Amino acid sequence: MNATLDGDVVRARGDARQRFHDARGYGRADGPDVTLARVEAAHLLYRGDLDSVSGMDFRAFFRDSVASEPSFAARFLVYADLRERGFYLAPVRDGWPGSASGPGGDAGNDGGADADILVFERGEKPGGPVAHRVRVVGEREELTTADLVGRTLAVVDEESEVSYFGCEAGGGFDGRTEYDLPADVEADLLDDRVVCWSPPAALYESAFYGQPVSGRDDADVDALQLSLLEAADLATRGAVDIDADAVIERGHEVEGERFDRRLSVYRELRDRGVVPKTGYKFGADFRTYDAVESVAELPHSECLVRVVTPDHRFHPRELALDVRLAGGVRKRMVFALAGDDSNDYLTVERLTP
Amino acid sequence: MNATLDGDVVRARGDARQRFHDARGYGRADGPDVTLARVEAAHLLYRGDLDSVSGMDFRAFFRDSVASEPSFAARFLVYADLRERGFYLAPVRDGWPGSASGPGGDAGNDGGADADILVFERGEKPGGPVAHRVRVVGEREELTTADLVGRTLAVVDEESEVSYFGCEAGGGFDGRTEYDLPADVEADLLDDRVVCWSPPAALYESAFYGQPVSGRDDADVDALQLSLLEAADLATRGAVDIDADAVIERGHEVEGERFDRRLSVYRELRDRGVVPKTGYKFGADFRTYDAVESVAELPHSECLVRVVTPDHRFHPRELALDVRLAGGVRKRMVFALAGDDSNDYLTVERLTP
Numbered sequence: 256m257n258a259t260l261d262g263d264v265v266r267a268r269g270d271a272r273q274r275f276h277d278a279r280g281y282g283r284a285d286g287p288d289v290t291l292a293r294v295e296a297a298h299l300l301y302r303g304d305l306d307s308v309s310g311m312d313f314r315a316f317f318r319d320s321v322a323s324e325p326s327f328a329a330r331f332l333v334y335a336d337l338r339e340r341g342f343y344l345a346p347v348r349d350g351w352p353g354s355a356s357g358p359g360g361d362a363g364n365d366g367g368a369d370a371d372i373l374v375f376e377r378g379e380k381p382g383g384p385v386a387h388r389v390r391v392v393g394e395r396e397e398l399t400t401a402d403l404v405g406r407t408l409a410v411v412d413e414e415s416e417v418s419y420f421g422c423e424a425g426g427g428f429d430g431r432t433e434y435d436l437p438a439d440v441e442a443d444l445l446d447d448r449v450v451c452w453s454p455p456a457a458l459y460e461s462a463f464y465g466q467p468v469s470g471r472d473d474a475d476v477d478a479l480q481l482s483l484l485e486a487a488d489l490a491t492r493g494a495v496d497i498d499a500d501a502v503i504e505r506g507h508e509v510e511g512e513r514f515d516r517r518l519s520v521y522r523e524l525r526d527r528g529v530v531p532k533t534g535y536k537f538g539a540d541f542r543t544y545d546a547v548e549s550v551a552e553l554p555h556s557e558c559l560v561r562v563v564t565p566d567h568r569f570h571p572r573e574l575a576l577d578v579r580l581a582g583g584v585r586k587r588m589v590f591a592l593a594g595d596d597s598n599d600y601l602t603v604e605r606l607t608p
Numbered sequence: 609m610n611a612t613l614d615g616d617v618v619r620a621r622g623d624a625r626q627r628f629h630d631a632r633g634y635g636r637a638d639g640p641d642v643t644l645a646r647v648e649a650a651h652l653l654y655r656g657d658l659d660s661v662s663g664m665d666f667r668a669f670f671r672d673s674v675a676s677e678p679s680f681a682a683r684f685l686v687y688a689d690l691r692e693r694g695f696y697l698a699p700v701r702d703g704w705p706g707s708a709s710g711p712g713g714d715a716g717n718d719g720g721a722d723a724d725i726l727v728f729e730r731g732e733k734p735g736g737p738v739a740h741r742v743r744v745v746g747e748r749e750e751l752t753t754a755d756l757v758g759r760t761l762a763v764v765d766e767e768s769e770v771s772y773f774g775c776e777a778g779g780g781f782d783g784r785t786e787y788d789l790p791a792d793v794e795a796d797l798l799d800d801r802v803v804c805w806s807p808p809a810a811l812y813e814s815a816f817y818g819q820p821v822s823g824r825d826d827a828d829v830d831a832l833q834l835s836l837l838e839a840a841d842l843a844t845r846g847a848v849d850i851d852a853d854a855v856i857e858r859g860h861e862v863e864g865e866r867f868d869r870r871l872s873v874y875r876e877l878r879d880r881g882v883v884p885k886t887g888y889k890f891g892a893d894f895r896t897y898d899a900v901e902s903v904a905e906l907p908h909s910e911c912l913v914r915v916v917t918p919d920h921r922f923h924p925r926e927l928a929l930d931v932r933l934a935g936g937v938r939k940r941m942v943f944a945l946a947g948d949d950s951n952d953y954l955t956v957e958r959l960t961p
Binding site: 532 | 654800936
């Protein structure tokens with residue numbers, strides 16, 4: 256069967272509407288005919304269901320489409336991959352299923368703005384409930400938070416493989432850690448850490464602040480080392496007898512404004528009953544525990560948290576690294592967007608549609 | 609027992625030489641007495657083996673030392689950790705064992721320049737063969753390649769935990785992949801990738817260039833997608849009929865100078881019989897295979913490679929992320945330092961002394 260390029264769409268007549276639209280969910284019904292987006296027509300050529308579009312075979316039509324539409328190659332690869340996985344899909348486009356003026360376009364969906372492809376729930380026809388609002392990106396593109404929230408990111412790497420990330424607002428924290436803090440424990444600010452001398456055991460064992468100078472039997476010293484973040488938090492709460500401003504100033508000396516952002520997130524998590532500890536060994540800012548009863552029976556930490564600015568540009572390659580590492584150690588990857596007045600959280604996970 | 613601070617060392621008399629130096633490898637013999645570095649004296653105070661240094665207890669001496677020597681707290685933590693692991697060690701310092709003018713200081717060692725602590729092989733006394741030249745760094749310090757090569761990095765994180773990385777020159781590649789390339793395969797440069805049309809099967813199946821447009825049964829198209837790196841390499845070798853300069857120019861458009869560095873490493877690895885494929889899913893530039901017989905029986909890839917400039921500054925947190933991820937997927941982490949004329953390689957692995 257042959258179809259015709261008409262501006263930026265492809266029109267097919269005859270039994271095309273029945274074969275492609277009604278039976279297999281391609282395109283937009285147009286009276287007795289069907290109108291296809293370029294990506295749909297390319298897929299039909301690729302499968303051999305269409306023979307040509309205005310005389311062009313797959314190779315010619317693909318070249319023409321790459322020259323006509325930005326990121327066509329990447330969108331085609333994702334479209335083909337998702338079709339292969341057995342979903343009905345539609346390009347996000349006025350009049351197409353699920354988009355504005357299209358069938359199902361008012362079904363409580365947000366129309367998929369900023370998305371490229373709508374994937375309908377398994378077994379649902381185009382225009383039905385949406386499973387994924389897919390945004391297609393090359394691995395070299397930078398993304399803002401707004402690009403990610405509520406979207407399924409389809410990253411096409413330089414060798415044309417596609418991987419998917421689900422991005423949801425919120426960190427999914429469920430803080431349930433309870434403890435009482437001591438008052439005015441003696442402490443020294445030493446270099447870029449703080450040492451508490453003879454602290455009450457519960458400060459470490461229940462509240463999980465700090466790290467004993469040693470857990471060794473042969474030590475003659477009873478002391479707890481605190482990170483600058485822990486010390487600043489405890490000083491503000493009156494638990495250690497040290498000037499909070501001096502600790503924060505030291506934090507600025509060694510980390511600059513990053514220290515403020517991290518402290519803001521640290522405090523908020525503590526306020527919510529979540530225990531943040533350093534995530535250094537995972538290359539993150541924090542690992543977090545929702546519910547610590549005692550350090551002796553420490554649960555698995557649930558999240559890795561990376562603190563960024565609200566205008567942070569995410570690189571797909573860095574996302575892949577963070578999310579893969581978190582998955583490998585069975586933790587959620589959460590980005591904390593530390594703003595001047597409040598913090599937002601974004602959870603990113605690998606998924607297989 | 610009490611000792612005395614004398615300038616920047618601590619002197620102990622009586623049976624101190626026998627107890628601390630001869631029996632347990634602390635300090636430098638000084639006639640009948642022993643001279644201790646601050647870090648050694650602090651460790652003896654910490655264990656209760658010394659009672660005071662010039663009237664100072666552990667807390668007072670530690671504060672005094674932090675004020676006197678840069679990074680004292682971090683060096684103390686690493687010293688204590690390594691002692692705990694049962695090694696003899698010595699600070700790198702003129703006259704101390706293993707260092708210039710000290711016992712064993714000429715034993716073919718490089719004196720440990722740029723290192724902070726020498727760790728002697730297990731069971732060996734101070735001045736014997738060196739197992740680790742340890743460089744102590746805080747997690748916020750930046751490191752050059754020269755800081756790393758031949759060193760064991762001891763990173764003290766913000767919560768005072770220590771982790772170790774071994775850093776060796778070279779990538780450990782053992783390329784044994786052999787194949788013949790075709791000539792002048794038809795290809796199109798499309799966006800940021802290249803598509804080869806009807807390529808000989810061996811280009812993918814033996815040489816492992818590219819990615820078939822689809823491995824699907826229902827495809828009507830026989831094509832191989834190449835990354836810009838693969839295409840530039842193949843064009844230079846005359847295997848595909850496309851202008852190498854045009855491909856490289858497109859690479860510059862999308863990646864800037866980073867493309868040149870990656871291409872230089874890509875080519876060198878191919879020349880050495882190693883097959884580099886994208887490392888995107890691991891957040892790296894490449895994953896590499898030493899010996900590919902066929903894609904159908906692809907071995908496990910041995911390395912992850914990150915390409916950096918020769919003057920790259922390594923951040924311990926990023927090192928931790930890369931090396932941990934590589935370890936989790938049982939691969940070596942290799943940094944390729946892509947220079948103007950040649951490339952160097954650096955392998956970094958986690959280790960437990």
